[in-house]
Structure formats: C-alpha cells, structure tokens
Amino acid sequence: MCGIVGYIGYREAYPIVIKGLKRLEYRGYDSAGVMLFDGTDLKVSKTKGKVSDLEEKSSKEITTNGTIGIGHTRWATHGVPNDVNSHPHLSNSGNLAIVHNGIIENYEPLKKELLKRGYTFTSDTDTEVLVNLIEDVQKKDNLKLGKAVQVALNQVVGAYAICVFDKQKPDEIVVARLGSPLAIGVGEEEFFIASDASPFIEYTSNAIYLEDEEMAIVRLHKPLKIRKIKDDSLVDPYVQELQMNLEQIEKGGYDHFMLKEIYEQPNVIKDTYRGRLHANSGIIQMSGVEDNLEKFLQADRILIIACGTSWHAGLVAEYVIEEFARIPVEVEYASEFRYRNPIITNKDVVIAISQSGETADTLAAIKLAKEKGAFVFGVCNVVGSSISRETHAGAYTHAGPEIGVASTKAFTTQITILTMMALRLAKAKGTLSNSDFFRYLQELELIPEKVQEALNTNDIAKTIASIYKDATNCLYLGRGYNFPVALEGALKLKEISYIHAEGYPAAEMKHGPIALIDEKMPVVVIAPKQGHYDKVVSNIQEIKSRSGKIIAIVTKGDVQVKDLADHVIEIPETSDALSPLITTIPLQLLSYHIAVLRGCNVDQPRNLAKSVTVE
Numbered sequence: 001m002c003g004i005v006g007y008i009g010y011r012e013a014y015p016i017v018i019k020g021l022k023r024l025e026y027r028g029y030d031s032a033g034v035m036l037f038d039g040t041d042l043k044v045s046k047t048k049g050k051v052s053d054l055e056e057k058s059s060k061e062i063t064t065n066g067t068i069g070i071g072h073t074r075w076a077t078h079g080v081p082n083d084v085n086s087h088p089h090l091s092n093s094g095n096l097a098i099v100h101n102g103i104i105e106n107y108e109p110l111k112k113e114l115l116k117r118g119y120t121f122t123s124d125t126d127t128e129v130l131v132n133l134i135e136d137v138q139k140k141d142n143l144k145l146g147k148a149v150q151v152a153l154n155q156v157v158g159a160y161a162i163c164v165f166d167k168q169k170p171d172e173i174v175v176a177r178l179g180s181p182l183a184i185g186v187g188e189e190e191f192f193i194a195s196d197a198s199p200f201i202e203y204t205s206n207a208i209y210l211e212d213e214e215m216a217i218v219r220l221h222k223p224l225k226i227r228k229i230k231d232d233s234l235v236d237p238y239v240q241e242l243q244m245n246l247e248q249i250e251k252g253g254y255d256h257f258m259l260k261e262i263y264e265q266p267n268v269i270k271d272t273y274r275g276r277l278h279a280n281s282g283i284i285q286m287s288g289v290e291d292n293l294e295k296f297l298q299a300d301r302i303l304i305i306a307c308g309t310s311w312h313a314g315l316v317a318e319y320v321i322e323e324f325a326r327i328p329v330e331v332e333y334a335s336e337f338r339y340r341n342p343i344i345t346n347k348d349v350v351i352a353i354s355q356s357g358e359t360a361d362t363l364a365a366i367k368l369a370k371e372k373g374a375f376v377f378g379v380c381n382v383v384g385s386s387i388s389r390e391t392h393a394g395a396y397t398h399a400g401p402e403i404g405v406a407s408t409k410a411f412t413t414q415i416t417i418l419t420m421m422a423l424r425l426a427k428a429k430g431t432l433s434n435s436d437f438f439r440y441l442q443e444l445e446l447i448p449e450k451v452q453e454a455l456n457t458n459d460i461a462k463t464i465a466s467i468y469k470d471a472t473n474c475l476y477l478g479r480g481y482n483f484p485v486a487l488e489g490a491l492k493l494k495e496i497s498y499i500h501a502e503g504y505p506a507a508e509m510k511h512g513p514i515a516l517i518d519e520k521m522p523v524v525v526i527a528p529k530q531g532h533y534d535k536v537v538s539n540i541q542e543i544k545s546r547s548g549k550i551i552a553i554v555t556k557g558d559v560q561v562k563d564l565a566d567h568v569i570e571i572p573e574t575s576d577a578l579s580p581l582i583t584t585i586p587l588q589l590l591s592y593h594i595a596v597l598r599g600c601n602v603d604q605p606r607n608l609a610k611s612v613t614v615e
Contacts, residue, residue, distance in 0.1 A: 007192055013036055177213075207384075269412055272399065292393050306362060471499055518547055
C-alpha cells in the first residue's frame with residue numbers, strides 16, 4: 001500500500017519525485033523518503049510524517065541536485081512509522097538504495113543468515129533485509145545489479161514492488177513486481193517509475209505496467225528490457241496510452257478530494273452507463289457480459305467477492321440480481337473467502353469487485369476461484385490493473401481517478417455497473433416483463449440528475465453535522481436495498497471522523513443495538529417512500545420512545561417520518577432497487593462535514609490507505 005516514485009533522465013529528479021509522492025499519499029502517509037544520486041554519491045533524506053514534512057527536512061539536510069532519484073511514501077507494515085524505518089533503505093556498503101511496497105514473509109530466516117555473514121541492521125523492516133540480500137548475492141557471485149535482484153527475488157516469499165539503484169551502475173534503475181502494482185512511464189530520453197501513473201501524467205501519456213513476477217532494467221539511452229524473474233525469459237514491452245489526465249487528479253477548487261469526488265457522481269455515473277445503456281431502444285450492451293452470456297445464464301449461482309466499500313456494493317448487487325434475474329447470489333469478504341475451503345465448481349460465476357483492481361485479498365480469491373474452474377468477471381475502475389488482467393472478462397466503471405481514501409464515487413459507479421448486469425441477465429432470462437425492463441432503464445438514465453438534486457442537500461447535511469460532530473457513537477439503519485447503504489454510511493463516518501458507527505438492518509435493532517439508544521445516540525434511518533416504508537416507520541417510533549435522536553433520509557414530500565424525526569434530509573423519488581444510488585449521497589455529505597468540523601484529515605484518515613495491496 002506504499003507509494004513508489006522513480007525518475008531517470010535529463011530533468012532534475014527531486015521535484016518530480018516529491019510531486020509524485022504527494023500524488024501517491026493516498027497509498028500511505030506514515031512516513032516518506034527520497035534518494036538522489038548527485039553523480040558521485042547517494043543523498044538520502046527520510047522522516048516520519050507526510051511528504052510535506054519530508055520536503056521541509058530534505059531542503060535542509062541534502063543537496064537536491066541530480067537527474068536520478070527514487071522516493072517512497074509509506075503505510076507501515078514491518079516496523080513502526082519513524083525516521084529509521086522510513087524508505088529508502090541502504091545496503092551495508094552504502095552502494096545500493098531500495099524502495100519497496102509489500103511484505104517479505106520470510107525476512108526473518110533471511111535476516112538470520114545475513115547476520116551470520118556479518119551484515120548489520122538499523123531498522124525493523126523487511127525491506128532492509130531485502131536490499132542487503134541483493135548486495136550479498138551481488139558480491140558473492142560477482143553479478144551485475146539486474147541479475148543480483150533476480151537471484152535474490154527467487155529466494156524471497158511474499159509480495160513486492162521494488163526500485164533498486166546502485167551507485168556503481170549510475171545509468172540504470174532496476175524494478176520488479178509481484179502482487180503490488182508498478183508502472184513505467186516512457187518519455188523521450190527519460191523514464192518514470194511509480195505505483196500508478198498519476199506521478200508522471202503531465203510528462204508522458206505512454207506507460208508500461210509490469211505483470212506479476214516481471215522485472216525491468218531501466219537504462220538511459222538504451223531500450224527497456226523486461227524479463228521473467230523465474231526463468232529469465234525476455235518479455236516484449238506493451239506500451240499503453242494513459243486514459244487519465246492532469247485535471248482529474250487535481251482538486252479543481254474543492255477543499256478536499258473527497259468532496260470533489262462526491263460532486264463528480266452525476267457525471268461519472270453517466271460515464272459508466274454511456275454507450276452501454278440505451279433506454280429509448282430498450283438495450284443494455286456490455287461486451288464482457290454479451291460475450292459470456294451463456295456462462296451467466298447457466299450458472300448455478302453467482303459468488304461476489306470484494307472488500308470494504310466494494311463489498312457493500314456487492315450486497316446491493318445481491319438484492320438486485322436475485323430480484324431481477326432470479327439467480328442465487330452469495331457475497332463474500334475476499335479476505336475470508338481465500339482462507340477457507342469454499343465449495344466452487346465450474347457452474348459458478350464469480351464477480352470480483354475492486355476500485356483499484358489491485359486489492360491483494362481479492363486477487364488471491366480470484367486465483368483460487370479460477371483454480372477451481374469458476375468463470376471470473378471483474379468490476380474495477382483502473383484500466384490495466386491486476387484484476388482486469390487476471391479475470392476472464394469484466395467491465396470498467398469509468399469513475400476516473402479516486403484520490404480520497406474513503407471511496408464515494410466508486411460505490412455508486414459499481415452499483416451502476418452491477419445493476420445494468422442484473423437488468424441484462426433479466427432480459428435474457430425473461431424474468432422481468434418488458435414494461436418493467438423499460439421502466440428500469442428509463443429510471444436508471446435519470447439517476448444522474450437525481451443524484452445532482454440529492455447533492456443540493458449539502459447545506460442541510462452541514463447543519464446536522466454541526467449538531468452531532470461531538471457524538472461518540474452512531475447507529476445507521478436501513479432495510480432491503482438500503483441495508484447495505486446503512487453499512488456504507490457507517491463505514492464512511494468511522495473512516496474519516498473516527499466516530500464509532502455501526503450499520504444494521506432496521507428490524508435487527510431489537511436484537512441488541514436498541515440497548516445503546518438514549519438521548520445522546522444519533523440514529524441515521526434510511527426511509528425512502530419505496531420499499532419497507534411502514535416497517536421502517538415502526539422502527540423509528542421504537543427509537544423515538546427511547547429518546548434517540550433521529551436523522552432520517554426520506555423521499556421528498558414525506559410527512560409521516562418528518563413528524564417523528566429530529567432532522568430530515570429529503571431526496572428525489574426513484575424505484576426501490578435504484579434507491580441506493582441516491583440515499584448514499586446525503587450520508588457521504590454528512591460524514592464529510594462531521595469529519596471536517598472535527599478537524600480530521602478527510603482525504604488521508606489515520607491508519608488507512610486507498611489501495612490495500614498487502615494482507
């Protein structure tokens with residue numbers, strides 16, 4: 001989950017590396033560091049804290065000249081966040097520098113062996129073990145850096161994306177990956193290295209994404225060479241044209257990326273169904289589904305695997321697919337699925353959902369499902385990501401880069417994709433009448449403008465936030481399609497404001513959580529007109545009788561809940577099945593404003609990172 005940046009070329013490396021690290025802070029921000037080669041020696045500066053802290057420190061302690069550099073922003077795995085454990089790490093000789101994203105699982109026996117050989121260690125990290133292992137291999141067998149990296153990596157167990165520099169080979173950087181993403185930007189007489197393309201988007205639109213167990217030797221004035229780590233075979237580089245642009249990764253006048261991404265939802269939902277949804281013609285056309293329609297139609301069941309917010313989107317999909325297409329659906333946490341012995345057959349379809357397309361647990365679950373013969377369909381946002389390459393087929397959400405750590409537009413665009421899939425399968429199976437099918441298509445086409453209308457509740461959400469910003473607990477309740485929205489609303493609040501929050505099916509409140517309710521407990525109830533409205537009203541009355549404070553999300557014009565609730569946020573009406581696309585909007589705004597009023601770092605909440613590429 002750490003962020004890696006590297007540069008080799010004719011420009012000054014320092015500003016490129018620092019700017020790149022700032023763009024990658026969504027991947028981790030416990031500590032940061034930079035290494036520059038000034039033509040003679042390695043200049044290293046690193047510190048606990050954010051990249052801004054590194055920028056201040058490095059300007060005082062190193063010269064920032066040089067056209068070769070590597071940098072790192074860290075999400076701590078081995079070793080607490082401090083200056084010493086920060087990357088880059090140097091080998092004992094001081095010749096090699098490394099930055100690393102991932103975990104070396106067998107670092108302890110490797111470290112013991114290196115200690116016997118006379119190596120010393122100053123940090124608690126597995127990364128320092130790796131750089132010294134590379135140096136040991138290099139010295140013992142008199143190997144060039146590239147070969148030494150290859151031999152060393154064949155001895156390690158775990159996941160990694162690495163950048164290694166040797167001051168005795170000052171015209172090259174060696175990179176490799178297994179389980180953690182790494183991209184190489186290809187420019188004119190220069191190369192960029194990063195965990196994703198955002199650090200080099202303004203310099204080049206050409207990128208190479210390394211596959212698992214591949215390494216590359218990036219040399220000045222020489223063609224790029226990519227090899228398989230296991231067998232040393234050469235791989236033809238595949239250069240892709242980047243789909244993102246600089247504007248997409250800037251805040252665009254908003255105070256935070258999260259707020260910008262909340263407000264982007266009307267447009268990105270439209271981008272997600274553009275070219276796929278033809279409401280007037282009664283057509284949904286998704287090539288990944290069309291090309292594999294029989295696999296879906298003949299499936300005994302659909303298994304959905306995901307983590308976090310994507311898991312909540314999967315829960316919505318369970319309701320929608322079963323309702324529309326009448327195919328049994330099970331939703332699994334990828335982190336649990338991969339470690340039990342699930343029953344999977346070649347009659348199963350597995351849908352894997354991930355914003356980044358790099359989630360380690362989801363990737364491992366995909367591989368397990370494929371080994372057992374299942375057809376695997378990916379839903380992700382990042383073109384060229386590992387999940388998009390590992391699955392048999394899939395669909396991109398086209399949400400654009402999501403920089404805020406707390407997912408917002410990922411949730412609604414994933415639901416959009418999954419709803420279109422459910423409708424297409426229902427059409428093929430004949431489980432929806434033509435009139436209902438057309439009605440849902442037309443309503444889905446109207447969702448962006450209804451989301452825009454829901455965004456107009458921002459000022460109301462901000463006012464409610466000012467009242468409850470000091471709450472210590474919060475309960476979110478929903479029924480049917482909006483139970484997953486309750487889970488997602490609670491997750492957003494605790495992620496960015498650090499207020500303990502739980503989501504429950506409204507009827508389950510009586511089976512325990514009702515004991516928590518008193519005059520200090522805010523309860524957010526999702527109560528649109530469609531769905532189990534009368535049942536939710538009964539749940540609200542139960543809360544009210546125990547002095548709970550009720551914040552209700554209701555359909556515009558609602559009277560009954562309005563009379564009961566302490567606060568209401570009105571949203572436009574839509575069908576029950578599509579309501580999660582709208583009900584989630586005020587919950588995102590409420591969480592955002594509470595976090596801001598509490599002085600929290602909304603885009604970079606503590607202990608979290610955007611892309612979970614380690615277990």
